Amino acid sequence: MYWYKPLQKYILFTGGLLLLSIGYACKPEIKETGATLKYFDLKEFFKTDSIRLAKLAPSIKKTVTHNGESETKTVKIANWGQEFGLFTSSDINKPAWKDSYAVQENADSLVYTAKFPELKTRELVIRKVNGQVSRVYILNKVHNLLYNSTEKLIYEPGKYYLIEKDQKVKVMGENDYLIKGEFN
Template sequence: MYWYNTIKETFVTTSVLLLLSGSYACNKPEIKETGAELKYFDLKGYFKQQADQLKQANPEVNKSVAHNGTTEAKKVHITAWSQELNLFAESDINKPAWRSSYAVKSNADSIIYTALSPELKTRQVIIRKNGANVTEIAIFNSAHNFLYNTTERLVYMPGKYYSIDKNQKVKVMGANDYRIKGNF
């Protein structure tokens, strides 16, 4: 449990630094969606729906958390699914300013969105489907500025598992690797 508290403290400290430095990295104001038709897959809506379904089903999850190679695992019932899946929902690419910012490649069983500009945090979103059903979502995020570098690999397979792999390199504080995996 000691390392869990250490992760939490490190994450809070890193988050504060990232929030403070975020204003330097942003060069485009966020424009809120005002009922306009979505151009890309609705990640925010999809993960809200998944969070609602999981909250109602209340499945037991085999969850493991790793920080710099130290791992702890336990079976839990997660009560705040919208918070647990928040990084997935935050990777939504349906902002009006980004309507032409992603290349779209689709075939019978997948859609791949790839960022056209290096400034965009969400670099790639891969949606795999079986007919109309989503079978997997993989998201690759990357953010860099003069204080930190962060990369994230998020994978969600409905009814099977979700995983979050995050690597942060913060000047002065060093590097941190995080991995969270929940098996349903």
């Protein structure tokens, strides 16, 4: 049939694009390629701490606040990796970002500051006491024509974690969220 040849080219082109996208999606993370990480390994830190907390299974006094209305419960977190999801998604060790952050190293802290306004993670501060991470602070910002969001994330191992998020969506309005988990 006369329509078969153009359809065949379309199928081959689409199949080629699909194979390329699968190959890109299966690309190993920077750690698996043997390359050294330029910045603090946030993903590894939270992965290790998630495993530690899963073994300890601590009770958490968790407070969730949405637009001023709060609810507090004592809970056991079943999946710490998921609980720390916003923290790990703020990792700055992507190959494309290798020169995108200014690094300030102090005696007790590492401070990473975004050089470009389009980067979501604006600031990452790692405080250490005796070589151990004592506090992680992350500031994320996204601003565009339809949506503005600011996230402040704080984690002090063994003490608490805090997620504070302000969203402004043009059509839907403003929402404020606060999640605080205190270790008992």
